[in-house]
Amino acid sequence: MNVYVRYLLRKFGWYTLTFFIAVTLNFILPRLIEGNPIAMIVATMAQGMTDADRQRRLFESYMQQFGLDRPLFEQYLIYLGNLFRGELGVSFGMFPRTVENIIATSVPWTIGLQLPAIITAWVVGNVLGALAAFKKGLFDKIVFPAMLLANAIPFFAMSILLLYLFALNLDWFPIGGGFSPRLMPYLSLTFIGSVLRHHTLPFLSLVFVMLGGWAIGMRSMAIYELNTDYVLYSKLMGIRESKIIRYVFKNAMLPQITGLAISLGTMVGGALITEIVFNYPGIGMRLFTAIRTLDYPLISGITLLIITGVLLANFLIEIVYGLVDPRIKSAQLEE
Amino acid sequence: MYYVNVLLKSHKFVIGAFVLVSIVLLAILYPFINTADPKDLVAMAFEPPREGLILGTDNFGRDVFLQLAHGTRTSIFVGLLAGIVATSIGLVLGLISGYIGGLIDDVITTFTNMFIVIPSFIILIVISVSLDVRSATLVSLIIGFTTWPWTARAVRAQTASLRNREHVNIAKISGYTTPRIIVSEILPYMASYVVMAFVLQIAAGILAEAGISMLGLGPHDTISLGVLMQWALLYEAPATGAWWAFVPAALFIAAISFSLNYMNSGMDEIFNPKIRGN
Amino acid sequence: MNNKHIMVVENLQTHYRTRLKEHVYAVDGVSFELEEGKVLGIAGESGCGKSTLALSLMAFYFPPLHFKEGSILIDGVDVMKLPYEKLRTQVLGEKIAYIPQAAMNALNPTKRIIRFIEDIFHEHRPKMSKIQVYQMVSERFKSLNLPPRVLEAFPNELSGGMKQRTVIAISTLMNPTILIADEPTSALDVTSQKVVMSMLKKLMEKGYVKSMIFITHELPLLVHIADDIMVMYAGEIVERGKSKDVIFDPVHPYSKALMNAIIVPEKDMKNQKLSAIPGAPPNLKQVLRGCRFIDRCKYRNDICFSINVDKISEIRHSSRTYRCIFDIDTLQEMYKKESQSDGR
Numbered sequence: 001m002n003v004y005v006r007y008l009l010r011k012f013g014w015y016t017l018t019f020f021i022a023v024t025l026n027f028i029l030p031r032l033i034e035g036n037p038i039a040m041i042v043a044t045m046a047q048g049m050t051d052a053d054r055q056r057r058l059f060e061s062y063m064q065q066f067g068l069d070r071p072l073f074e075q076y077l078i079y080l081g082n083l084f085r086g087e088l089g090v091s092f093g094m095f096p097r098t099v100e101n102i103i104a105t106s107v108p109w110t111i112g113l114q115l116p117a118i119i120t121a122w123v124v125g126n127v128l129g130a131l132a133a134f135k136k137g138l139f140d141k142i143v144f145p146a147m148l149l150a151n152a153i154p155f156f157a158m159s160i161l162l163l164y165l166f167a168l169n170l171d172w173f174p175i176g177g178g179f180s181p182r183l184m185p186y187l188s189l190t191f192i193g194s195v196l197r198h199h200t201l202p203f204l205s206l207v208f209v210m211l212g213g214w215a216i217g218m219r220s221m222a223i224y225e226l227n228t229d230y231v232l233y234s235k236l237m238g239i240r241e242s243k244i245i246r247y248v249f250k251n252a253m254l255p256q257i258t259g260l261a262i263s264l265g266t267m268v269g270g271a272l273i274t275e276i277v278f279n280y281p282g283i284g285m286r287l288f289t290a291i292r293t294l295d296y297p298l299i300s301g302i303t304l305l306i307i308t309g310v311l312l313a314n315f316l317i318e319i320v321y322g323l324v325d326p327r328i329k330s331a332q333l334e335e
Numbered sequence: 336m337y338y339v340n341v342l343l344k345s346h347k348f349v350i351g352a353f354v355l356v357s358i359v360l361l362a363i364l365y366p367f368i369n370t371a372d373p374k375d376l377v378a379m380a381f382e383p384p385r386e387g388l389i390l391g392t393d394n395f396g397r398d399v400f401l402q403l404a405h406g407t408r409t410s411i412f413v414g415l416l417a418g419i420v421a422t423s424i425g426l427v428l429g430l431i432s433g434y435i436g437g438l439i440d441d442v443i444t445t446f447t448n449m450f451i452v453i454p455s456f457i458i459l460i461v462i463s464v465s466l467d468v469r470s471a472t473l474v475s476l477i478i479g480f481t482t483w484p485w486t487a488r489a490v491r492a493q494t495a496s497l498r499n500r501e502h503v504n505i506a507k508i509s510g511y512t513t514p515r516i517i518v519s520e521i522l523p524y525m526a527s528y529v530v531m532a533f534v535l536q537i538a539a540g541i542l543a544e545a546g547i548s549m550l551g552l553g554p555h556d557t558i559s560l561g562v563l564m565q566w567a568l569l570y571e572a573p574a575t576g577a578w579w580a581f582v583p584a585a586l587f588i589a590a591i592s593f594s595l596n597y598m599n600s601g602m603d604e605i606f607n608p609k610i611r612g613n
Numbered sequence: 614m615n616n617k618h619i620m621v622v623e624n625l626q627t628h629y630r631t632r633l634k635e636h637v638y639a640v641d642g643v644s645f646e647l648e649e650g651k652v653l654g655i656a657g658e659s660g661c662g663k664s665t666l667a668l669s670l671m672a673f674y675f676p677p678l679h680f681k682e683g684s685i686l687i688d689g690v691d692v693m694k695l696p697y698e699k700l701r702t703q704v705l706g707e708k709i710a711y712i713p714q715a716a717m718n719a720l721n722p723t724k725r726i727i728r729f730i731e732d733i734f735h736e737h738r739p740k741m742s743k744i745q746v747y748q749m750v751s752e753r754f755k756s757l758n759l760p761p762r763v764l765e766a767f768p769n770e771l772s773g774g775m776k777q778r779t780v781i782a783i784s785t786l787m788n789p790t791i792l793i794a795d796e797p798t799s800a801l802d803v804t805s806q807k808v809v810m811s812m813l814k815k816l817m818e819k820g821y822v823k824s825m826i827f828i829t830h831e832l833p834l835l836v837h838i839a840d841d842i843m844v845m846y847a848g849e850i851v852e853r854g855k856s857k858d859v860i861f862d863p864v865h866p867y868s869k870a871l872m873n874a875i876i877v878p879e880k881d882m883k884n885q886k887l888s889a890i891p892g893a894p895p896n897l898k899q900v901l902r903g904c905r906f907i908d909r910c911k912y913r914n915d916i917c918f919s920i921n922v923d924k925i926s927e928i929r930h931s932s933r934t935y936r937c938i939f940d941i942d943t944l945q946e947m948y949k950k951e952s953q954s955d956g957r
Contacts, residue, residue: 018449025453029461152596154542156549156564157589164578176574233719234729236671237784238705238736251723266454273549276568291464291551292569299464303457310454 007322015315022307026300027079061090088304089297091290099301102286107305109178110275110282113199114267117206122260124207125214130249132215133222144219151212156273159205163277166201173201176279202278206271210263217259221252258317265313266306341605348601354594358587362407365400373401373558381577391579393563394570399579402558407587409559410541413475414591417540420479422486422533429490430517434498444491447484455481456546463552471554478543485539486532493528497521527606531599538595545588560584619790619824620647620670620709625683627669630676639665639678641848642924647791652817652825654839654856656832656871658890662848663828664714667795670826671711672700688790707737710789710822714796716780720768727764730783737787750786756819757782757812774805778812785821792822796829814838832871836860844868847895847905849924854933864944865935866910904938912939912947 082088088099128147132140153161166172179194225231225248234244275284283302290298342348371377376396377388384391390399432443458481463469494517497503503520511519522529541560547553548561549568567573567581623644629637639662647653657663665678672692674680684691687708692700713719721729727747734746741749751761763771763779771779777797785792794813798806814837816822827839835842835856842859844852844867852865863869870890892909895901903920907913917938925936937944 014445018452021449022453025458026461029458029465152593153589154545154592156545157585160573160581160585163573164582167573229713229715229718230721233711233713233780234721234732236673236705236711236713237733238701238707239732240701240736243732247721247724251721254723273546276549277573287460288550291460296464299460303461306457307453311452314452 004322008319011315011318011322015311019308019311022311023080023083023304024076026304026307027076083304088301091295091298099297102298103283103301103305106281106283106286109280110271110284111267113202113275113280113282114206114271115264117203117271118210118260118263118267121207121210122214122256122263125211126218126253126256128211129215129218129220130222130252133219133226134245140219143215147212147215147219149212150208151216153209153212155206155209155271156277158209159202159274159277162201162205162208174198176277178281198278198280202271202274202280205274214256214259218252218256221255222248225252254321258321261313261317261320265310265317267309342602345601345605347597347604351594351597351599351601354590355598358407358591358594359411362404362411365404366408369398369401369404371398371401373397373405381572381575381580383577384579390583391577393566393577393580394572399563399583402563403560403583403587406558406560406563406584407591409471409554409557410544410561410588411591413471413478413544413554413559414537414541416472416475417478417482417543418533418537420476421483421536421540422529424479424483425486425488425532425536426490426529428483428487430494430521432487433491433494434513434517434521436495436498440491443487447487447491450481450484451488455484456543459543459547460550460552463547469552469554471557471559474544474547474554475540478540478547482536482539482543486536489528489532490525493525494521497524500524527602531602531606534595534599534602538592538599541588541595542592560588564588617649618646619649619688621684621686622646622670623684623686625666625669625685626681627665627674628679628681629665630679638848640669643683643845643848643850645843645850645853647824647826649823650817651840652827652838654835654842655826655828655845656830656835656842656868657845658830658871663830663845664795666845667711667793667826667828670793671705671709673705702736706733706784707787707789709791709793710784710787712781712784712792712794712797715800716777716797717773717800719780720776722768725765725767726779726783730764730786733783733786753786753821754782757815774801774808777801777805777809781809781812781816785816788821790823791826792816792824793826794828797827798834799829799831810834810838832860832868844871847901849905849936850927850934851906851937852933852935854935858933864930864933864941865906865937866912866944867906868935869948870909870911911951912944 086100088103091097091099091102125147128143132143132147167174167176174197177198179191179198231244231248234247271282272284272287274280275282276288279285283305287299287302289295290302374397377398378392378396380392380394380396382388382392382396388398388400390403393399393402428443428447432440432447459477462477462481463474466473498521500520503516506516506520544553544559545561545564548559549565551565551569553559553562553565563584564581567577567584572578572580625640625643626638627640629639631637641662643666645653655663655666668674668678669680670685672680672685672695680693683693685693687704692704692708695704720726727750730750731743731746734741738746747764751764754761754763757778759775759778759782763775768776777800781794781797792813797813798809801809813825813827817825825838827835829835832842839856842852842854842856843850844859844863844865846867852859852863852868854864859868860872863872867890873890890909895905895908902923904910904913904917904925907917910917920938925938927934927936928940930941933941935941939947
């Protein structure tokens with residue numbers, strides 16, 4: 001069998017196993033600790049409702065969908081079955097909306113925030129890092145500590161800082177929300193403009209912090225590569241500077257690409273706090289409210305989503321990396 | 336003492352330590368000066384800083400500065416405990432899998448890798464959500480139990496490289512038992528790594544607590560820096576413009592984590608000197 | 614006998630500049646001539662400046678290594694005065710080529726060997742097509758006993774010895790006038806060492822290179838390959854002569870000590886007494902006055918300590934040169950007395 005196919009299958013097996021463990025944890029942990037919070041909460045919430053009819057309907061739909069009266073192992077199987085059909089239950093706090101539906105409306109906001117932020121930070125960070133490594137001198141002496149500082153600031157601190165400086169103090173940007181509360185979602189220029197305005201600060205707070213990490217990483221990699229024996233040997237054989245830079249760049253990029261893929265994987269869950277600080281209508285905000293209202297199905301659904309995203313991204317990178325890096329290929333050969 | 340002297344030569348370590356110690360001292364000493372209960376109402380809600388109220392009041396009318404001091408105590412406690420738990424678990428697992436190797440190593444490594452890939456923060460959320468009552472100790476323990484994989488991996492790598500050293504082989508031939516070899520021949524050489532890992536775990540613990548508390552899953556009935564932030568976010572402090580209710584807390588978290596990382600950076604330079612190509 | 618001087622080095626001085634702006638002298642006034650068709654061996658301990666000398670001879674300076682003074686003439690042209698572009702396209706790899714120590718890491722791990730070679734040809738023979746390059750290179754590899762399959766491989770698919778030989782082959786593709794081999798066998802096992810040595814000899818025989826400079830810390834290796842030997846210590850040449858002379862009848866105390874320290878069971882050398890040279894090469898941060906070997910020399914006496922010149926000058930005696938205040942007869946007397954007192 002082809003070496004690479006074996007590698008693929010091994011990785012696939014491992015990730016599937018990990019996924020199942022994660023899903024099981026996601027299912028079991030809440031139930032193990034509290035007994036069966038779902039059942040209890042359903043009962044409590046049902047009591048809190050004034051409409052007896054709604055009570056009954058909620059209770060019944062839950063019992064049916066999740067088999068709350070069955071033994072735990074059966075519930076687990078039902079859970080898995082629902083999962084594969086894409087059913088994650090009905091939200092407690094936003095009844096009768098389903099969890100899938102809520103997630104589906106919030107995810108685009110989160111991705112719309114994260115995707116451009118990650119890519120921008122990656123590009124700008126790598127360029128800065130590479131420049132610092134090549135140019136050295138004053139440029140490096142300023143850029144490097146700045147990047148260290150930016151990287152060390154926790155996300156939420158940056159969000160709060162920007163919020164404080166630009167929204168509260170200078171009033172250049174709105175304080176929160178996805179768009180102006182006075183507008184209705186409609187594909188008009190005003191609406192889009194409003195969205196962009198509200199998007200800017202959270203976007204920037206993510207970019208500034210992530211930048212630092214990429215820049216530092218790229219700089220280290222580039223410096224390391226620049227000092228390798230093969231760079232020296234290539235120069236001694238008369239190869240021109242621009243080509244050597246290309247060698248270095250290509251070798252330094254490999255781990256950066258991996259990093260990008262991993263970042264993209266954590267996209268869904270990565271900006272929780274930022275969204276909360278800016279009241280941004282994404283997954284993070286939903287999780288926040290879900291926790292406050294003890295909306296277990298929603299919480300469970302969101303955490304599952306995040307786990308899935310991360311695992312999927314990691315798996316995809318390992319596959320791509322195995323294709324791209326000859327060192328991995330031959331390491332597989334040795335096994 | 337030798338190590339302390341050597342560490343003091345590193346600028347990074349000294350600066351980091353200075354910042355950290357200042358904050359810790361403030362957190363420990365201030366409540367002795369101002370012995371009031373941080374939960375007492377002292378003025379109107381969201382009053383800006385003024386005479387007698389260094390950082391004004393929060394949404395309930397409580398003294399923010401006092402809360403900051405108490406909150407820092409809690410956060411540092413959580414960080415420390417979480418750090419101890421995480422480092423211990425990571426150390427034990429790493430030593431075992433790194434030294435013994437073979438099947439045990441494969442099992443532990445696979446297990447560790449799984450936990451590295453599954454985002455620990457999410458597991459943290461999942462566990463915390465299910466608990467009715469969460470004390471600071473419990474939160475620390477949970478954080479400790481979810482953030483150890485990184486240390487385990489680092490320890491394993493170190494152990495694996497150390498186990499081929501001569502003195503280890505000599506001990507093996509002399510018939511020492513495995514635990515004794517690990518403790519007397521391997522552990523001492525890893526001391527610096529373990530300390531650095533511990534420092535980073537504390538920083539991770541503090542950030543994890545801040546995060547989990549901000550989400551609303553922090554310790555009940557306790558003030559921590561994260562909880563302060565959560566109140567601010569929950570009660571619309573930003574919208575009201577009451578910066579004193581959340582900016583200082585955020586700064587403190589950032590400063591603590593930053594100083595710990597800086598200290599770690601300094602230690603790295605001292606303990607693992609590399610020839611710099613500048 | 615062909616006396617054409619392919620390379621003439623005159624008073625070469627290079628130094629390292631540390632972060633604290635101190636100067637550490639690496640090559641401190643080295644002069645020599647290299648004849649066509651000859652192999653010149655450079656011997657010395659680690660840290661005496663051999664590798665720095667090699668890089669300096671390539672006229673390749675980069676921080677923290679700086680050129681201070683001197684001239685390097687290759688075929689009559691002072692390469693230090695050439696603009697970098699000319700140096701890069703016409704000298705490096707073409708007139709003078711370098712085989713790095715530990716060639717294992719000298720190849721870009723993510724590039725196939727042939728792609729790297731194509732890049733080299735692009736600089737030196739831009740008119741050749743890829744097919745022509747491949748043909749020429751596979752012929753050359755075959756003639757050096759290297760399987761052409763190596764060309765399509767990635768560096769990590771080759772063994773250490775194979776990598777070393779590949780690098781040697783690559784360095785000589787342009788038929789450089791001078792080949793500098795920097796400890797080509799230090800990182801290899803004994804079998805691979807023999808293969809590499811015979812490969813180098815073959816390069817000279819086939820005329821792929823005209824002259825060679827072979828750098829090593831193992832003097833005995835030079836017996837098989839070098840015509841002349843220079844012994845280097847603390848940035849200076851302390852002895853120079855025909856290789857058999859230097860190895861079997863060393864003049865300078867350092868050369869003698871180097872020979873006493875060898876462990877190689879070469880046929881003619883079994884009778885040597887083994888002893889390490891105590892101490893370490895001097896720190897070249899300060900400019901040293903007088904004899905630099907004085908701290909570790911067994912034969913020193915009061916006169917040595919009272920010397921008050923900047924440099925010990927060289928004494929020429931028939932075809933040998935050495936840097937010591939004693940004349941050759943005195944030294945050989947001292948050596949004879951020593952071996953007699955050892956009871957041989």
